[in-house]
Amino acid sequence: MAKTLEKKDHVVVRFAGDSGDGMQVVGSRFTDETAAAGNDLATLPDFPAEIRAPAGTPHGVSAFQIHFASRDILTPGDRPNVLVAMNPAALKVNLPALERGGTIIVNEDGFNDNNLRKAGYASNPLEDGSLDGYTVFRVPMTSLTVRATQGIDGLTSRDAARSKNFFALGLVSWLYGRPTEPTIEWIERRFAERPAIRDANLAAFHAGWNFGETTEALAVHYEVEPAKLPPGTYRNVNGTQATALGLIAASVRSGLPLFYASYPITPASELLHTLSRQRRFGVRTVQAEDEIAAAGMALGAAFAGNLAVTATSGPGMDLKAETIGLAVMLELPLVIIDVQRAGPSTGMPTKTEQSDLLMALYGRHGESPLPVVAAATPAHCFDAALEAARIAITYRTPVILLTDTFLANSSEPWRLPEIDELPHIDPEFAQPPSDADSDERPKFLPYQRDERLRRPWAIPGTPGLQHRIGGLEKQHETGAISYDPQNHEFMTRLREERIARIANDIPELAVDDPGGADLLVLGWGSTYGAIHGAVRKLRRERGVKVAAAHLTHLNPLPANTGEVLRRYRRVLVPELNRGQLARLLRAEYLVDVESFSKVTGLPMFTADIVEQIELRVERARRAA
């Protein structure tokens, strides 16, 4: 049968099933096929917090969304165009997100009475007309898979049925003309030692593809041309991987061994898993007894002369606060990574938010300023981690790096940097006095300042530089304990000034503004994609004049921040919190910025920002 090939410039597909159905595997394979096809892409896995919720229920639904396009894109997409639903619960949970009139491909075999009941459907949505506004393809994936895998030696009927996720992948791969080689190679590699499973998955994948090719139900398939990305070598990377690689790069570029201590907590645990495999690079990881110990171990390692890192999420930050305060007093390099998650206390561990900004800036007792850096995209986590380490080592200070659940799990193509493009970081350890053996040697002053107000980093093992430091207030230069009132005021201001001067060493805030905009949309962290996607879309499609800027450094802020804010008539600050950056900017610069707040546990969508910009453009038009 002749099939029609239609061109599309971008597509959003969501695979959804039970958490045992292998949706994350299928999503990752489809991502690799898509990368091989040369599209730009962004992905968003979404899985339940429970280890394994009851099968077939809405609590157990696991999903993977991918957005791919023939141009550069910035987000995993707001609304899927295509939903693959392996059972009624997956359909029920994901249908609200699907675009109106979108395509639904269901595993018809999954829609039995038992599953319908568990999903809470009173009648079968495939038959009661409730899906009339959509294009629905009913494919008996389980039975077709079982039939395709008949005759495979040693395959149980249960394992045969379990291969249905590869049937779904084969079908969707056909639909969008994805290259099949990456998946075939992956299956052969992954299941090399279990030939029956390997052959079943291959048979299911081919059967899915062939079903698309032959069935009369699907008359159209689509082509998404390769994107024109900047030249270079690319790989897919999620925020967790990029953060780990950034830390290792900082270790290599500084010559300091990487020490990483943390306590398991979602979603930061993945970073521990990733780094613990990197002994080849001299990475020392410790799973500490608690968050406090993790921070303490890292601080000890920093004193001993390592690139010391600890990471956590949500409530783990509360527990680390006291140690971070000590690091402020000790003026030692320490990188603290907060993979932010939704809500106070345990909140929603697998959902995203960016509500720890004010905590990162101010969440310690006393006056205890420190630099804060935030990553904008999954790939940018590499640069942000490297930058956090650079500032920590160069300025001998704890630095908080903010990422979030969305960045950690979501992936995108990353243009690999050349190693010599990466900053060289010089730890500049204090050197032993040349006359170390002489009785006349000058006394070592552990809190003597250089022109950047930094104190020397003298590591144990260095003769002649023995010194004691601690959390009690330091006397200027000597570091001895001091209760002198003037000294405390002096040291408080000095610690503040030392951090403030880092502004001289970070890039100015760059504004994306072709000219003439009245409205600036300013963001930080993982809203980058949605903000810039919305701004480009409105410019491209409707000629709206709107500017966008993004903060990577939240403390100190870039030196020109106030000037940029005052340049625009209106400033919109979208955040996945209740307006934390907006509050900060108002306080620092007395500029009447407008906050757009979203706290649903979901990432910011392009449509959210488009709506906010349109609202303001319309208001301005009416006022004029």
Next chain:
Amino acid sequence: MTKKDFTSDQETRWCPGCGDYAILATVQSLLPELGVPPERCVFVSGIGCSGRFVYYVDTYGIHSIHGRAPAIATGIAATRPDLSVWVITGDGDGLSIGGNHLIHALRRNVPIKILLFNNQIYGLTKGQYSPTSEQGKVTKSTPFGSEDLPFNPLALALGAGATFVARSVDTDKQHLAETLRAAAEHPGAAFVEIYQNCNVFNDGAFDAVRAKGQRERNQIRLEHGKPIRFGADSEFGLVRGDDGSLAVAKISDVGEDAIVVHDAKNPDPTLAFQLAQFAPRPLGPTPVGVFRAVDAPVWGADLAAELRAAHERVGEDELAALLRQGETWTVA
């Protein structure tokens, strides 16, 4: 090297008569004998009177935060097996707010020496009861007597799997020095409880074991491989009762052969645990010395060396290869 090489220029500030002075002097005299230069020693302390200790030894040191010294010391030891790492803590710091870190440093067998100054009181915060204070202790925070049962630090350490456990007394310079030397020579985590007198808030708490005129009959000095005997004329010994428990007996009544022989190197911690519990209250005969010193794998030392070597081998080519791992594609 002499004591002077380990004495900092800071003025020592504890209450006059504090037991900490004696411990400090003993440590400063011992360190030169260990053959580790000052720049390779690191002292880490928490909060409390004992926390000030680090300011007075001329080595590297961190006076850290409440209870966290074992964790910070673990980070140092994990990455620098070339250093001699000491933790100075107290009964409040180490057993209350820092209890978690203490037990985990011990169960990991981190190569650090933990000196727990036990005076059964909170001194720095001015006189509240501590986790080792006896039940019924009347203090500022417990005017009707404390409800809590006390921790037994040595039993706790043994329960955590400590490979070296000892007890000594602040003013017994020679015994303390010997005990600390044994701790320093132990390859893994060493835990030493030091009975320390707080003459301001809990004066005389350990007089039965410590004071002249009492210690002679109450202190049981443990020596590996020797029968456990004590008394002014060594006339008493520890024997096993029918149920296996330890009891005091007059040697003239039971005979030399009935006396239990101390075995600190037995992998089975049963005897050490019995001895640790053998401190009747109010204080009667109390064992001091090395309760347990067994060989066991030391946490992290080999790994630290291996990782440092790996790190030094890594160059930019390896980094480039790491960044490129997995599927890559090229856009021209």
